[in-house]
Amino acid sequence: MNMILNEEQRLLKETAHGFLQSHAPVAAMRKLRDDRDTLGYSAELWRQLVELGIASIVLPEEYGGLDFGFLGLGAVLEEMGRNLTASPLFSSVVLGASALELGGSEQQRQEIFPQLVEGKLSLALAIDEQQHHQPLATAVKLQIEGDALRITGSKVFVQDGHSADKLLVVTRSSGKPGDRQGISLVLVDRETAGIEVTRTHMMDGRNAAKITFNDVEITPEQLVGPINQGMDILQPVLDRGAICMAAEMLGGIQEVFDRTIEYLKEREQFDVKIGSFQALQHRAAIMYCKIEQCRSAVLDALAALDNHSTDVSLKASQAKALVNDCYILVSNEAVQMHGGMGITDELDIGLYLKRARVSVQIMGDSLYHRDRYASLLGY
Amino acid sequence: MSTLEQFRQQTRAWLEANCPDSQRQPIVKEEQIWGGRRRTFPSADAKLWFERMRDRGWTAPEWPSEYGGGGLNPEQAQILQEEMQALGCRPPLYEIGLWMFGPALLKFGTEAQKAEHIPKIVRGEIRWSQGYSEPAAGSDLAGLKTRAEDKGDHFLVNGTKIWTTQADKADWIFCLVRTDPNAPKQEGISFLLIDMETRGVSTSPIQLISGESEFCQTFFDDVVVPKENLVGEFNQGWTVAKELLKHERKLMSIMGAMAEREEEDLRHLAKRYIGVDEQGKIRDPILRDRVTRHLMQSGADALTNKRLYQLLEQGQAEPNLPLIMKYVSTTEVQRKDELLLAILGNRGLSWHDDEFSDGEKRTVQNWAYNKAHTIAGGTSEIQLNIIAKRVLQLPG
Incomplete structure (x- = not known):
């Protein structure tokens, strides 16, 4: 399966990256939390994302969608994960629209998809x-x-x-x-x-x-x-969900890791940068390896969705289980390596720690996915 | 039809016509063909297969044809490899010269050195050994002490090398030697080629914990080495050494990746030795989970290798990924080996006794042998240092 983004997909990722950094940085997420916002996401931001076509990426063209594929959507979700962006993209498009696309009647799709594309309705x-x-x-x-x-x-x-x-x-x-x-x-x-x-x-x-x-x-x-016969529809929907959630999580992992590496290069103790300590270097290097392995598993699973592979379920479970464990590891290490600052609410590190735990539970934790993987392979 | 597609079809047709059936079976260690003056062939078919591949230069598909190599470009070489894999063709030649020394010599050797040594590697006529580590220079390789004194028309070499791969069967050895004891560590090293038949060279095999003796210690006692056997600049051997190490680590990660997969399917083994419940699941849920963890992890390693290749193919260099492969694949092999022993229970405790099956014995011996994977070619700790410094750019 091709795991490399093409020109168009790369462009989409860059667009999402730039847009989210300026319109939905982690500070925006923090504000939503502190305000106990009733909606839980910014309606204005969602409207802008819809205008950019983000809500239509994977919807079929016949209903006004872009049919752009999951590698592209995954790239956007990864950027959202980096910024901890709250939006109904996952719930409404990845899960909701997929269920209707795969199981809905013509009438249901005709009624709902055009509204979804315009951001007038969410699922x-x-x-x-x-x-x-x-x-x-x-x-x-x-x-x-x-x-x-x-x-x-x-x-x-x-x-x-x-x-x-x-x-x-x-x-x-x-x-x-x-x-x-x-x-x-x-x-x-x-x-x-x-x-x-x-x-x-x-x-x-x-x-x-x-x-x-x-x-x-x-x-x-x-x-x-x-x-x-609902499971026949639900299973591919949940596979898409697990893979897309893993893509979002990968972005969060990368961001909290990058911030930690930066901190190791800045923070001084015993008159040297703490990043010069081998005890920390090796742990950082091991995390780097695991993140790259996760990236391969996620990209391969997204590509499998685009190619309608027969082993999507296996790849979904592999990606979600590996990413779950990786996000827990990296967010824990991020807190530890930031020392006392890591446990303050002032730093964003804790926000990643918490998002990690919530996203692990969405679409199944690692025990669930390893059990499912084993059952699918008949052992 | 594209020229590459044409090449694929011609290659497939040639392999089908020229690779004997017996050479399309999974290879076992005893039947590997190693080069050298004293080479032997396990069977007439093996000899035939080797000779046919050699004559096309396909023992070294990507090396220049002027030195007897296949002259293929990377895309063609990849196709050849894929077609060989599809038919299950055995590698025609196992040789350190092929994997590690040749690529470095092609880059740093003089015209005369390449003309002398490369064709003999391609043709499996000379077997090479590696003289890098010393008893007191392992991970700190640049701390090596074997000396080569400049005696005008020759070098005089004294010292000892350890972990010299099958030096007792090799014809030549490439060595890192100290040529300037006063220079900073990495700057006083030169890269020398030494004929193992030279007076003063002796070897002694080392018995490993797996019972095998793949490595030797090699001693150099007033060994006279001609000046023309210096590769690269005098005192600049470390540059050649690093290039060669790059190939060694790549080889180690490929071996690791192969070893991750080559065993009889873990899940079947686990079902057989642990038993299953009424739903057909491995009866011990913890072992079942460990099997799954390994399959997912080794799957991700294979995908990372594939991604690396796809990036190269599309001209997007990713210099960081190769640096992680040695660490991840060799670590996972050992995790798998431990899992296999856990599955076998007391059937996984012997490689001598006829009471045990060949598969059981091989599994145990591999477990012991594979302990070398995280040590040879730069220990895991050294690999992590490299990732921390070169990839993550951490200080110190």
């Missing part, structure tokens, strides 16, 4: 129910009586669930938690009667929500894809 995927990402454990009930469908149960950790206009809800329509069969995907307005949304303030300052469905009535037209 969120309500999937997790417990402490850990475990799609097959879905228990939120979808009861079917003729043409009347009812949703009952609770979802947690819904990325941007508090602000999204529409929710894609993963439900259980038959079987028991743990079964692959019997999962159905439905599309509902967040404001539907019986839906209760509570914003959860996560430590990274972003927007996540707890959403409870109290006997929410919907119509069969709101199903996304065939009933009980």
Whole structure:
């Protein structure tokens, strides 16, 4: 798989880099957090990103998208990760739009994609129910009586669930938690009667929500894809999610690493730069190696999405597991190597430390992905 | 059709017609063909395959044809390698001269030196050994003490070299020698070529923890070396040494990458030795997780190698990536070896006893042998120093 960005993709990355550095630096993220912003991201920034075409990168051309591919989108997400940029790009486009692209009816796509491209509407995927990402454990009930469908149960950790206009809800329509069969995907307005949304303030300052469905009535037209076969749609959506989240995380890793290396070159103790100590040099060099390995895994997985490879799931799990572990390592080392300053809120290092932990849980932690990888390979 | 595509088709056709079936089986150590005056062939097929490749210069595909090499450009050489891999063709020749010494000589040697030595390497007629480390100069290679005194029409060499690869079977040895004891360490070193048959050269094999004796200690006792055997400038041998080390580390990372993959598939081995639960999963969840960690890690190493190659192919030099490959691949090989021993349990504790299968014995012997990987060609610690200083530009 080609892991090298082409001219156009490089240009997009540079554009995103320049734009985000001037319009959405880490200070912007910090302000959102300190203000306890109700939206969790800047609507103005999102409007500007939409104008730049960022929301349309992977959407099909027939619905007004750019069909530009995941290597390009990954490059943008990486830049967002560097700046800790909060935006609904991941929840709305990577997860939401993918679900509709892969499973939605023509009518659903016609209705939603043009609005998505213009930034007039946002989506969120309500999937997790417990402490850990475990799609097959879905228990939120979808009861079917003729043409009347009812949703009952609770979802947690819904990325941007508090602000999204529409929710894609993963439900259980038959079987028991743990079964692959019997999962159905439905599309509902967040404001539907019986839906209760509570914003959860996560430590990274972003927007996540707890959403409870109290006997929410919907119509069969709101199903996304065939009933009980939801996993067939969901799996590729979650693969895209894991890979794109890994791309965002890679940017965060690189940034917090670069800042740490700079600090090692500046900070003096015992009359020398602390970067001259071999104990720190070797740890820094090991991190550099791991980051480059992660970069290879992420680029390869993004390319696999663009090439519709058959082993996308394996590559997704490989990339997410490696990046999860790497972000934890590098953010911990960043705090340690910054010494006392590393544990102050004044420095941005702590913001990366926190984003690392939240993003590790989004789309599955390393244990989840290693277990899935092993199961996919039959051992 | 592009000329490269044409080259691919011709190459494939030639390999199919000329590579005997027996030479398309996975190679075992005992059947590797090493060059030299005393070379032997394990079979008639092996000899035939070697000779056919040699006659095309494909034992050294990228070397200039005027010295007997294949004269291929990097793209063609890559195609040849890919086609050989696709058919499973064995490498026709194993030779340090080919991997490490030749590329350095092509860069720094005189016309006469190249004309004398390069064709013999390509044709597998001379086997080379490496004289770098000394008992008191390992990681601190530039601290070497073997002396070469300028005696007017010749050098007189005295001292000892260690880890001289198969010096007991080699015909010539390239050595780093001290030619100016008063200059700063790296500036008083010269690069000399010495015929192992010269009076005063003797070798003694070193038995390793794996039971093998791949390395020797070589002694030089008043050895007379002609002046024309100096490669590069007098006292500037360190420049040649570094060029050669670059090739050695590349070789080590390729060997590491191969060793990461060459074993019988880990997951099948783990299933067989550990057992499976009712869902077909390896019964011990911790070992199952370790298998997965290794597969992901070695997968990422292979991808990084591939990315490096793709960058080169597109003319985007990435000088930093090669520097990490030796460290990451050799580290991962050892992690895999430890995992294999954990999987084998008490079946992974012997390489002598006939009670154990060949696969079990080989696994254990490799485990011991591969301890060399993170030491030879610059220890892991030296590699990390290089990354810290050259890539991250950390001070000190």
